[in-house]
Amino acid sequence: MVLAARSNRASYALLAGPAIVIYGLVIVVPVLYSLVLSFTDWAGMGVPNFVGFTNYVVMFSDPIFWWGLRNNGLVVLVSLIGQIPLGFFLAYVIYRRLVRHSGFFEAVIFFPALMSPVVVALLFGVVFAPSGLVAEMIGRATGNPMFSLTIFNTKNTAIIPYLIVLLWMYTGIYFIIFLANLQKTSPEMLEAAVLDGASEWNILKSLIVPQQIPVFLTSAIYAVAGSLKSFEILWIMTNGGPSYYSNVLGLYMIQNTFSFYKYGFGSAIAIVVILLSVFMILILSSIAARFSRRFEQGAT
Amino acid sequence: MNSPLGKTFPLGRLACRVSTMAVAAALSFGSTALAYADVTLSAIVPYTKIDPDYGRLQETYERFHAANPDITINFDYLDHDAYHNKMQALAISGNLPDVLTLWPGKRTGYLTNRGYAKDLRPFIQRDGVDKMLRPVFTQAQAPSGDVYEIGVPYVNFTNVVYVNRKLLDQLGLKYPATLEELMGQSKAIREAGYRPAVFGDQSNWVLQSCLLSVLVGRLGTPEWFANALAGKDGAGFTDPPFVNALQKIRDMVDAGFIDVSEPSTTREQALSTFVSGRSVYLIGGIWEVVNLTSALPADMKDAVEMHPLPAVAGAALAGVDSSSGQPATGFGMSAKLDDDKAEAAWKWIKFNLDPSNKDIDVKYGMLPIYTSDVGISDMLTDPLAKSSYAFSSSIKDVLPVLDDRLDAEGVTQVINAGLQELVLGSVTPQDLAAKYEAWVAANDSNRKAK
Numbered sequence A: 001m002v003l004a005a006r007s008n009r010a011s012y013a014l015l016a017g018p019a020i021v022i023y024g025l026v027i028v029v030p031v032l033y034s035l036v037l038s039f040t041d042w043a044g045m046g047v048p049n050f051v052g053f054t055n056y057v058v059m060f061s062d063p064i065f066w067w068g069l070r071n072n073g074l075v076v077l078v079s080l081i082g083q084i085p086l087g088f089f090l091a092y093v094i095y096r097r098l099v100r101h102s103g104f105f106e107a108v109i110f111f112p113a114l115m116s117p118v119v120v121a122l123l124f125g126v127v128f129a130p131s132g133l134v135a136e137m138i139g140r141a142t143g144n145p146m147f148s149l150t151i152f153n154t155k156n157t158a159i160i161p162y163l164i165v166l167l168w169m170y171t172g173i174y175f176i177i178f179l180a181n182l183q184k185t186s187p188e189m190l191e192a193a194v195l196d197g198a199s200e201w202n203i204l205k206s207l208i209v210p211q212q213i214p215v216f217l218t219s220a221i222y223a224v225a226g227s228l229k230s231f232e233i234l235w236i237m238t239n240g241g242p243s244y245y246s247n248v249l250g251l252y253m254i255q256n257t258f259s260f261y262k263y264g265f266g267s268a269i270a271i272v273v274i275l276l277s278v279f280m281i282l283i284l285s286s287i288a289a290r291f292s293r294r295f296e297q298g299a300t
Numbered sequence B: 001m002n003s004p005l006g007k008t009f010p011l012g013r014l015a016c017r018v019s020t021m022a023v024a025a026a027l028s029f030g031s032t033a034l035a036y037a038d039v040t041l042s043a044i045v046p047y048t049k050i051d052p053d054y055g056r057l058q059e060t061y062e063r064f065h066a067a068n069p070d071i072t073i074n075f076d077y078l079d080h081d082a083y084h085n086k087m088q089a090l091a092i093s094g095n096l097p098d099v100l101t102l103w104p105g106k107r108t109g110y111l112t113n114r115g116y117a118k119d120l121r122p123f124i125q126r127d128g129v130d131k132m133l134r135p136v137f138t139q140a141q142a143p144s145g146d147v148y149e150i151g152v153p154y155v156n157f158t159n160v161v162y163v164n165r166k167l168l169d170q171l172g173l174k175y176p177a178t179l180e181e182l183m184g185q186s187k188a189i190r191e192a193g194y195r196p197a198v199f200g201d202q203s204n205w206v207l208q209s210c211l212l213s214v215l216v217g218r219l220g221t222p223e224w225f226a227n228a229l230a231g232k233d234g235a236g237f238t239d240p241p242f243v244n245a246l247q248k249i250r251d252m253v254d255a256g257f258i259d260v261s262e263p264s265t266t267r268e269q270a271l272s273t274f275v276s277g278r279s280v281y282l283i284g285g286i287w288e289v290v291n292l293t294s295a296l297p298a299d300m301k302d303a304v305e306m307h308p309l310p311a312v313a314g315a316a317l318a319g320v321d322s323s324s325g326q327p328a329t330g331f332g333m334s335a336k337l338d339d340d341k342a343e344a345a346w347k348w349i350k351f352n353l354d355p356s357n358k359d360i361d362v363k364y365g366m367l368p369i370y371t372s373d374v375g376i377s378d379m380l381t382d383p384l385a386k387s388s389y390a391f392s393s394s395i396k397d398v399l400p401v402l403d404d405r406l407d408a409e410g411v412t413q414v415i416n417a418g419l420q421e422l423v424l425g426s427v428t429p430q431d432l433a434a435k436y437e438a439w440v441a442a443n444d445s446n447r448k449a450k
Helices: A002-037 A054-060 A063-095 A102-114 A117-127 A133-142 A160-182 A187-195 A200-229 A232-237 A249-259 A263-299 B008-037 B052-067 B080-093 B121-127 B165-170 B179-184 B186-191 B206-219 B222-230 B240-254 B267-275 B288-295 B339-352 B355-363 B383-394 B408-424 B429-443 B445-449
Strands: B039-045 B071-077 B099-102 B155-157 B160-164 B195-198 B279-284 B304-307 B322-327 B330-333 B397-399
Touching: A002 A263, A054 A263, A063 A102, A063 A160, A063 A200, A063 A249, A063 A263, A102 A160, A117 A133, A117 A160, A117 A232, A160 A200, A160 A232, A187 A200, A200 A249, A200 A263, A232 A249, A249 A263, A249 B408, B039 B080, B039 B099, B039 B339, B052 B071, B052 B339, B052 B355, B071 B339, B099 B339, B121 B339, B155 B383, B160 B165, B160 B288, B179 B186, B179 B240, B186 B195, B195 B267, B206 B240, B206 B279, B206 B322, B206 B397, B206 B408, B222 B240, B222 B445, B240 B408, B240 B429, B267 B279, B267 B288, B288 B383, B304 B383, B330 B339, B408 B429, B429 B445
Parallel strands: B039 B071, B195 B279, B322 B397
Antiparallel strands: B099 B330, B155 B322, B160 B279, B160 B304
16 A cells, blocks of 8 residues: 555656646746845846835836736726627627628637737737828818827827727637637537527526636636736837826836846836736636536536 | 187177077067957947948948958847847956947946946047047046047937928928927918928837937036036926926927827828828938938938927027937947957047048948048938938037936936826926926936936
8 A cells, every 4th residue: 555655656746747847947936036036126237135125115106007007907807808708709609600601700700819919019000090090081081181099198098999909809819719618519408408499598698608617717817817918019009108008017017127127126016917817816716616606506 | 719710709699699689579579460460359239130230330340350450350249139138247247348339328337337348538539539520429428537439420310300391382481490480380381281290209209309308408508417417506307497398398289389199109100291291390310311211202302301400499509500419329348458459449449430431331321420521421412311411510519318318217207208298288397397306316327426
């Protein structure tokens, strides 16, 4: 028995060891390193000085941080209540063949996700420019050749074009995830439901959605993590401006770390982003667990 | 001693001594020549082989090496950001290259402020280089008066008003003498369906670099600016020259000269608006000549004029022969170089600014300016290049560019972002000035140096 247990432990160590070591080196060590750096004033060179919580105090008293956090919140919201539900809805429509030429729509919906973020940023930069495509169309429609799009000029609305781009670009990812999972649904079960006279709404509510809850959870975790770290499209599209109106935490971190050589401060922002991600993912997990229990109880 | 060689011995000894001395001298000379032949310098430049500067460097070096076969320079090429990152690491590890590419302002302060670069003043004064260059190229680059770099004597002017003269004529207007008149033209231009001016400030440094700097430079005296930088004699950025410069920008918005869409307009969009004849003025740096040369239709090149900003009411510098700008990047040398290497590095630095190489500079779009005419205008055929050279030559006072003299963080996060808010009407000139002064007082390295 003892020998067998030892042999089991050795097998586990042999099989899991390399993965744990790689995970530790790639994820745990950099996070711990960032945590240590966040308490220093390291400028990318020289010996870092310990500054305690100064970086965190400065960050939490900076209005750009709070505005970036607000914008990140909107990005998360668009992902959670925009991209995922829309992706699911479109996948359901295609899966249930509620439209004709579903192959064409599959390609069209997924296509934006295949595009380079740089190309998308440049494209929509032109679309939403003050004298860009949207302004040109409105100008022609209203007979005002000097019409200029002012959506960026207001602090509260400057982020909206970016949110539209995110919705357009990433809905296709969730669409494909849901479509792949919907195709695993037993056709016999659906046939039985139809024969029993279940409406489309009842099929969706009572058969499809409960099965997709783990997929919703996985997508939500993916969306939250991606939303908090994304900045590249925004960087090219608006550079966080005008002023800091469309800034997000990822861009705020990049600017401080690499433009102003504040590696300690940048690390503090990174730690906050990580903590926020973990916190939100824990909340999502608990919500999903509750939903799963409810449906399981409902099923029994 | 009476040997037959008796008389010849002294001669032989003399011959021996002479030959010994000759050999010694030859060896000595040889060793010097050998040492000089062995002078090999290392250098890193902040551009890659696809950059036009690479071609200019190659041609200049080929000519230099032909004239100085005893000096070899091994160049390494890095992208701009990679250059700065690597140079910081090399400085810390004590492995800086012999020849440094340095900025005259704060960009390479991590080297010049920390004693990694040699002061070139002894070489400059010894060889009289300052006599052939305008003062801006040999002015102090540190509070101590040190000069760390000199490059091709070319100023990157950041304030040039490009004028579509055809459009101006069509509207019955003339290039104005004062800033107030310039603003006053906005209404007529807008009523005719055109944009008065475009900047393209989405990247957020344009209004600061290409407009605020020249206004601050003209409204304040150089002494005031130096004092405000150092926080001396109670001077600071809440003083009238700075606040009034911000107010002028706000006035330009109110007059309709600066459009509120500027903070979300890219440089490319601004350039496109100007080139397509939809705006009368384009305000930008002298580097736009390159973009305009390739973008403007042939018939429009003659119609584009380059002017300095019109006179500003209440300015300490009342004339119009001033613009903000900074000398181009140039070469310096590591503080660690011994005499032989330092002399060789200086030969290379001096060779780069020698008027005899002006053909290479002109070929690559750099139009150097010297204290005397070296015949550059005769070499130019393109109308825009001619205008560019005439503009550069006409500027007497080169005013400081804010982001060249103050810490990037404060300029970017407070001034650049604040200027966009000023245009959008979210902040007043006084509040922005107070916010910036608070930042500078607490953080800027110029104040800390004090």
